[in-house]
Amino acid sequence: MTDNIENTLGNAEDYDASQIQVLEGLEAVRRRPGMYIGSTSASGLHHLVYEIVDNSIDEALAGFCSEISVAILPGEIIEVRDDGRGIPVDIQEQTGKSALDVVFTVLHAGGKFGGGGYKVSGGLHGVGASVVNALSEWLIVRVHKGGKIYEMRFSRGDITQELKIVGDTDKTGTEVTFRPDATIFEDINFDYDTLKTRMREQAFLNAGLKISVEDKRPGREARDDFRYEGGIREFVTYINRNKTPLHENVIYIAGERADSMAEIALQYNDSYNELLLSFANNIHTPDGGMHETGFKAALTRVLNDYGKKINLLKGDDKLTGEDCREGITAIISVKLTEAQFEGQTKSKLGNSDMRTLVDNIMTEKLTIFLEENPAVGRAMMDKAMTASRAREAARRAKESIRRKNALDGMSLPGKLTDCNVSDPALTEIYIVEGDSAGGSAKGGRDSRFQAILPLWGKMLNVEKARADKVYGNDKLTPVITALGAGIGEDFDAAKLRYHKVIIMADADVDGSHIRTLLLTFFFRFMRPLIDGGYVYAALPPLFKLTRGKTSRYALDEEERDAIIRELRGEDGKGKVEVSRNKGLGEMDPHELWETTMNPETRVLKRIELDDAVAADEIFTILMGEKVEPRKEFIEENAKYAVNLDI
Numbered sequence: 001m002t003d004n005i006e007n008t009l010g011n012a013e014d015y016d017a018s019q020i021q022v023l024e025g026l027e028a029v030r031r032r033p034g035m036y037i038g039s040t041s042a043s044g045l046h047h048l049v050y051e052i053v054d055n056s057i058d059e060a061l062a063g064f065c066s067e068i069s070v071a072i073l074p075g076e077i078i079e080v081r082d083d084g085r086g087i088p089v090d091i092q093e094q095t096g097k098s099a100l101d102v103v104f105t106v107l108h109a110g111g112k113f114g115g116g117g118y119k120v121s122g123g124l125h126g127v128g129a130s131v132v133n134a135l136s137e138w139l140i141v142r143v144h145k146g147g148k149i150y151e152m153r154f155s156r157g158d159i160t161q162e163l164k165i166v167g168d169t170d171k172t173g174t175e176v177t178f179r180p181d182a183t184i185f186e187d188i189n190f191d192y193d194t195l196k197t198r199m200r201e202q203a204f205l206n207a208g209l210k211i212s213v214e215d216k217r218p219g220r221e222a223r224d225d226f227r228y229e230g231g232i233r234e235f236v237t238y239i240n241r242n243k244t245p246l247h248e249n250v251i252y253i254a255g256e257r258a259d260s261m262a263e264i265a266l267q268y269n270d271s272y273n274e275l276l277l278s279f280a281n282n283i284h285t286p287d288g289g290m291h292e293t294g295f296k297a298a299l300t301r302v303l304n305d306y307g308k309k310i311n312l313l314k315g316d317d318k319l320t321g322e323d324c325r326e327g328i329t330a331i332i333s334v335k336l337t338e339a340q341f342e343g344q345t346k347s348k349l350g351n352s353d354m355r356t357l358v359d360n361i362m363t364e365k366l367t368i369f370l371e372e373n374p375a376v377g378r379a380m381m382d383k384a385m386t387a388s389r390a391r392e393a394a395r396r397a398k399e400s401i402r403r404k405n406a407l408d409g410m411s412l413p414g415k416l417t418d419c420n421v422s423d424p425a426l427t428e429i430y431i432v433e434g435d436s437a438g439g440s441a442k443g444g445r446d447s448r449f450q451a452i453l454p455l456w457g458k459m460l461n462v463e464k465a466r467a468d469k470v471y472g473n474d475k476l477t478p479v480i481t482a483l484g485a486g487i488g489e490d491f492d493a494a495k496l497r498y499h500k501v502i503i504m505a506d507a508d509v510d511g512s513h514i515r516t517l518l519l520t521f522f523f524r525f526m527r528p529l530i531d532g533g534y535v536y537a538a539l540p541p542l543f544k545l546t547r548g549k550t551s552r553y554a555l556d557e558e559e560r561d562a563i564i565r566e567l568r569g570e571d572g573k574g575k576v577e578v579s580r581n582k583g584l585g586e587m588d589p590h591e592l593w594e595t596t597m598n599p600e601t602r603v604l605k606r607i608e609l610d611d612a613v614a615a616d617e618i619f620t621i622l623m624g625e626k627v628e629p630r631k632e633f634i635e636e637n638a639k640y641a642v643n644l645d646i
């Protein structure tokens with residue numbers, strides 16, 4: 001039975017004035033979408049889904065929702081459902097509107113309703129359902145509540161159907177279906193794996209919550225169900241699944257104060273890498289903040305005190321924070337009211353009481369844990385003390401590089417062919433695989449702003465090496481000195497000598513290997529270089545197409561076929577010669593310039609590793625010691641070769 005509830009909504013004229021304001025609000029979102037969702041590229045598109053799902057997660061945090069499902073339907077339509085209480089539909093006195101109406105038509109309305117639980121108001125950009133609504137070609141919301149199904153419809157933020165009852169139900173919950181506006185987004189194709197990764201992360205962060213994700217598009221049907229009773233403990237186990245842990249059980253510490261709570265899960269493995277992921281109200285804080293500061297301070301202090309107590313550290317022996325975090329995988333998750341997100345990207349937690357809370361519970365509970373689990377304590381101490389000795393060796397190696405450079409009278413590596421301009425914002429460095437390609441690159445470059453650094457021979461696998469080996473390595477030191485920004489803790493992007501660092505390697509297995517090695521090196525030892533978007537891969541074309549005097553290059557088969565059609569023109573008869581391109585080393589300087597170095601014609605791919613877990617995982621698998629996961633990964637990804645451009 002369809003019932004019109006116009007009467008319960010009051011007279012439409014009553015809220016004419018506020019309605020105008022609303023339209024203005026959402027128009028702003030359509031005019032400058034990037035301000036609200038970061039960008040209109042793939043990341044902004046997927047952000048729409050997160051904004052909707054975050055509302056259901058809030059309902060779960062409040063204790064009223066146990067199951068969320070997310071589906072991609074044919075036609076790039078997203079459907080999100082939960083089994084919560086359903087968005088309130090009764091008319092509020094002040095506005096004359098339902099909460100549901102306000103949620104979808106008023107900017108920044110998210111998180112204003114209801115009480116209890118930890119209110120997570122908005123994601124990274126502080127926006128909510130109204131932004132998604134404004135940026136959707138159409139959106140339908142259905143609420144199951146009090147025995148009825150309520151429905152409201154919108155198009156590009158405008159109401160196309162007022163709230164009405166469309167049926168009876170015996171469940172409660174909220175259901176939102178929308179199609180992103182193709183005139184706003186560069187591309188509205190959803191990537192199943194991106195949504196899957198995010199939903200898995202959210203399931204880890206909300207222990208016990210069931211989240212399913214499903215792809216219903218023909219030909220790519222898929223479904224995954226996530227539910228982790230162990231929460232972030234299982235997150236750590238998951239991240240470490242291809243690594244070798246140093247102790248069997250994940251250490252879990254939790255505590256609360258007033259209306260905040262903090263939980264930490266950690267486990268050491270035999271690698272040299274630190275993987276610390278922090279969250280505030282389920283929002284990833286890649287730049288850390290108070291909760292991370294509290295964690296690091298407490299871990300360092302507790303391990304030093306413990307080492308003294310069991311007589312492993314003597315006299316002036318002291319472990320640094322980095323020593324204590326070598327090989328650690330840790331998740332820090334805090335939930336609080338009124339989270340303050342700071343910094344340019346709003347990805348750093350500013351609430352200083354979170355530093356105190358995390359520090360206090362870590363100090364108290366980790367100390368007890370170490371006393372009760374001396375074997376684990378011993379393993380942690382051994383790891384940190386070995387790290388400490390290695391760090392001392394690294395310091396000496398670094399010192400000796402510095403002295404050598406001083407003796408040489410110049411600090412730039414001999415193999416580097418530098419450019420003339422010195423303003424880093426204008427210059428680029430090509431790191432080139434192989435001696436002959438290096439020669440062609442030198443001949444073909446624009447010497448004003450392009451520097452060339454050739455690399456050859458077997459490179460060090462940094463995944464298996466510690467910092468001290470890296471400093472002394474004759475393949476990597478030229479890279480470090482050429483970039484001029486230091487390494488590890490000392491890395492300072494402000495000192496970079498070039499703002500584009502371009503890896504140029506063949507599109508074959510060897511090229512892909514050297515790319516992986518260099519990226520692993522940057523990821524582990526110069527992380528801000530990647531995060532700052534300075535690293536690029538040059539994509540040399542695979543094919544050369546010639547018709548008469550015209551030559552064109554194609555990056556892949558698809559482009560090749562398109563260019564062939566273009567060169568043939570209308571008549572469709574002309575003969576187009578196709579040749580598979582030679583390796584970089586076989587190209588002459590002019591060809592290399594035209595295909596891979598001329599800023600007008602080349603194709604560069606910026607390396608983006610915004611998902612730290614995925615990147616860590618890929619590097620561990622590709623470069624690590626375990627053979628089985630690597631085999632699996634390569635088999636699964638065979639058709640992309642080893643594609644690191646995540």
Ligand code: TSJ
Pocket residue numbers: 051052053055056059080081082084085086087088103113114115128129141174175176
């Ligand atoms: F915001 C939204 F429209 F995008 C959206 C909200 C989308 C989805 C899929 C779910 C939700 C949502 C909202 N799920 N559950 C809720 N719950 C409430 O809004 C709610 C219900 C009852 C009460 C109450 O105090 O009785 C309070 C709230 C906030």
